[in-house]
Amino acid sequence: xxxxxTVYKCKKCGRVMYPWHDRCLKCKGREFDEIEMPLPATGxxxxxxxxxxxxxxxxxxxxxxxxxxxxxxxxxMGQLKTPDVKVGMQVKATWGLVREIRGEKLYGLKFEPA
Amino acid sequence: MRKVAILGAGMIPFGRRDEDTLMDMLAVTxxxxxxxxxxxxxxxDAVYVGNMGAPILEHKTGLASALVxxxxxxxxxxxxxxxGPASGxxxxxNGFLAVASGYCDLVLVVGAEKMRDTIVWKGTxxxxxxxxxxxxxIYGVTLPSMAGMFARLYMEKYGVTEEHxxxxxxxxxxxxxxxxxxxxxxxxxxxxxxxxxxxxxxxPVIASPLRFYDMCPVSDGAAAVLLGPAExxxxxxxxxxxxxxxxxxxxxxxLQDRDDPTDLKAVTIASQKAFAMAKLKPxxxxxxxxxxxxxxxxxxxxxxxxxxxxxxxxxxLDEGRTEIGGxxxxxxxxGLKARGHPxxxxxxxxxxxxxxxxxxxxxxxxxxxxxxxxALNFGGFGNNVIATILRREA
Numbered sequence: 001x002x003x004x005x006t007v008y009k010c011k012k013c014g015r016v017m018y019p020w021h022d023r024c025l026k027c028k029g030r031e032f033d034e035i036e037m038p039l040p041a042t043g044x045x046x047x048x049x050x051x052x053x054x055x056x057x058x059x060x061x062x063x064x065x066x067x068x069x070x071x072x073x074x075x076x077m078g079q080l081k082t083p084d085v086k087v088g089m090q091v092k093a094t095w096g097l098v099r100e101i102r103g104e105k106l107y108g109l110k111f112e113p114a
Numbered sequence: 115m116r117k118v119a120i121l122g123a124g125m126i127p128f129g130r131r132d133e134d135t136l137m138d139m140l141a142v143t144x145x146x147x148x149x150x151x152x153x154x155x156x157x158x159d160a161v162y163v164g165n166m167g168a169p170i171l172e173h174k175t176g177l178a179s180a181l182v183x184x185x186x187x188x189x190x191x192x193x194x195x196x197x198g199p200a201s202g203x204x205x206x207x208n209g210f211l212a213v214a215s216g217y218c219d220l221v222l223v224v225g226a227e228k229m230r231d232t233i234v235w236k237g238t239x240x241x242x243x244x245x246x247x248x249x250x251x252i253y254g255v256t257l258p259s260m261a262g263m264f265a266r267l268y269m270e271k272y273g274v275t276e277e278h279x280x281x282x283x284x285x286x287x288x289x290x291x292x293x294x295x296x297x298x299x300x301x302x303x304x305x306x307x308x309x310x311x312x313x314x315x316x317x318p319v320i321a322s323p324l325r326f327y328d329m330c331p332v333s334d335g336a337a338a339v340l341l342g343p344a345e346x347x348x349x350x351x352x353x354x355x356x357x358x359x360x361x362x363x364x365x366x367x368x369l370q371d372r373d374d375p376t377d378l379k380a381v382t383i384a385s386q387k388a389f390a391m392a393k394l395k396p397x398x399x400x401x402x403x404x405x406x407x408x409x410x411x412x413x414x415x416x417x418x419x420x421x422x423x424x425x426x427x428x429x430x431l432d433e434g435r436t437e438i439g440g441x442x443x444x445x446x447x448x449g450l451k452a453r454g455h456p457x458x459x460x461x462x463x464x465x466x467x468x469x470x471x472x473x474x475x476x477x478x479x480x481x482x483x484x485x486x487x488x489a490l491n492f493g494g495f496g497n498n499v500i501a502t503i504l505r506r507e508a
Contacts, residue, residue: 017371019249025371047375049262050322055254056239063254067263067370075370079253087266099252106252 003039003095005109007074008032018074035072040094042114043070050083057100068093068111078109090114115214117344120355120504122151123469128335128454129297136165136172136228139336141184144224147338148185152350158340159218160191164205164225165458166198170240171232181224191218198244199407200493201225202337202461203362203500209341210357219342225462226336237332241457244494246368258329260369260495261408262321267376268414269323272425276323280308281431282409283327286445289438290452292478297333297454328409333454337463344507353473358394358486359503361387365496380499381418381492388488388501389420396420399503400484401471402442403464405492406449415490416444419501438481446471446479461491465502472506 007018012029023030048066064080068091079098080091091111098108124146126139134142140163148158163178174180178192197204202225212218229237238256245251245260268274283302290296307317307327317325347354363383369375389395402421406412413427421442422430430436436444447453447467450460468487470476484506491500 019246019368025366047263047266048322049259049266049324050319051254051256051259051262052318053238053256053258053320054235055242055256056235058254063259065253065255065259065263067375077250077253077255077368077370087270099254108252 005037005039005076007035007037009035016073018076037070037072037074040092041070042090042092043068045085045087045089045091045111046075047087048080048085066111076109078111081110081112085113116216118210118213118341118357119344119347120339120357120465120469121153121342121347121350121352122147122149122340123338123466124150125295125337125463125466126335127295128333128456130230131334132230134334136168136174136177136226137180137184139226139228139334140177140181140224143226143336143338144181144185144222147222147224147340151340151352153220153340156220158187158190158220158222160209160212160221161187162205162209162221162223163194164201164223164462165194165227166196166201167227167229167240167457170243171237172228187222197498198493199457200461200491200498200500201458202463203491203502204461206339206462206465206502207360207362207500210360213341213343221341222338223341223462224336224338225459227456227458228334229332229456230334249368249370256321257495258321258324258408261410262324263369264375264495265324265408265410268410271376272428274410274413274428277304277308278413278428278431279324279328279409280304282406282412283307283451285431285437286406286449286451289446289479290448293447293453296448296452297331297335298452302327324408324410330407330450330455333456335454335456335459335463337459337466339462339465339469354507355469355472356505356507357502358505359388359390359392360500361385361391362500363387364498367494367497369495378414378418378496380496381415381490384499384501385419385490388503392503392505394486394503399442399486399488401446401468401481401487402444403447403449403467403489404444405460405464405490406445406451407455407492409451411492412444412449415492419488419490438479443481446476446481461500464489464491465504468504472504
């Protein structure tokens with residue numbers, strides 16, 4: 001379990017990226033500072049979709065997935081803990097179990113209304 | 115660069131093809147394109163196969179070499195091209211470059227996919243493997259849910275309604291009824307999929323706000339073209355259907371990395387490149403095939419390609435302009451929505467559909483006065499897009 005999200009700030013132009021890219025999406029710079037973004041963190045829900053046709057080995061009736069923008073500009077996808085959401089609402093992001101593939105537990109972002 | 119023409123085109127009906135293996139579909143469809151061109155036993159210099167799923171779904175690799183073997187095309191050069199759902203468009207583009215450069219004369223391009231042998235969740239999961247492994251795939255995201263997140267933003271920003279999306283599905287299914295190669299032959303109505311109290315059952319939410327009838331079907335199928343130098347069309351007594359322009363562009367892997375996630379930049383850039391190469395403008399185009407894996411994409415892609423201003427695609431639909439008899443027919447063959455979407459075949463199938471239109475061979479879904487046509491192949495969720503413009507030479 002992790003209580004932080006590692007994001008990458010370009011040393012040249014300051015763009016913060018998540019996920020990692022080898023060159024900055026804005027200025028093509030190659031050097032980054034690793035920033036530990038503490039979790040829980042709050043952000044704004046930009047969009048979401050409630051998914052009823054599930055992929056591999058999700059033992060739930062549906063999944064609600066969304067993209068959240070944090071105050072530092074970082075955007076990230078994650079699983080919403082409740083389907084009762086709307087675009088623009090503030091959500092709290094935590095780190096938790098999101099999927100299990102071939103016995104391997106995968107952890108990622110979980111969102112709930114702030 | 116030399117001028118390149120589509121000398122032959124072929125397709126097999128899309129749908130559930132339990133009787134065929136992937137190699138059967140590739141071989142039969144490849145022969146159709148060769149026979150359509152009437153090249154007899156002339157040597158083919160190169161073979162390009164567009165396919166996305168065989169290594170995962172079929173546990174098969176080296177498709178292009180196997181196709182050369184099936185068709186006895188030795189010692190033709192052969193390459194399989196995996197470029198997500200844009201594999202077919204990529205295969206056509208590489209075939210075009212091979213002929214245009216003068217390195218090859220005759221090039222066979224076949225796109226094929228076998229998807230119906232797989233159980234649904236495995237198929238959905240296989241398509242989702244093209245999403246970002248660390249920040250998308252792990253959450254269980256699928257292409258329908260990417261489209262759902264995109265649609266929610268696009269509908270809000272441009273006033274596209276559920277009814278508009280339903281109308282795309284209805285139009286394309288009506289068109290599909292006219293196309294013997296289409297996977298789905300079924301008439302649907304606004305009442306049945308949207309307004310009736312039972313519509314929620316007929317047309318349940320799959321990835322909100324998108325419903326069942328906003329999604330393309332999962333299909334088996336193949337499509338092929340034979341490319342060669344334009345002057346060979348006369349020799350073969352075929353109408354000269356020139357590849358007048360091809361453009362390709364990419365965008366970020368993860369949707370969240372796009373400054374404006376509603377902006378399909380790769381569609382805009384690929385289309386602009388194709389138009390610049392063809393020295394044509396969107397208003398010169400008489401028939402369009404876009405990549406409507408989801409209904410929202412028909413509207414968004416046609417706007418980004420330049421056929422309408424942003425936010426006006428839905429209006430054009432309301433006015434009937436995109437129907438077969440309209441001034442800018444879109445997906446007259448039923449599109450991915452009704453024709454089906456065997457992913458590696460789709461990019462080639464859109465080019466075949468335009469070829470038939472420009473030759474006047476589209477049968478019941480023929481549009482009038484088709485001289486210039488446009489085909490789009492949309493890979494990833496818009497992270498790799500190929501636009502192709504075909505022109506019928508006098």
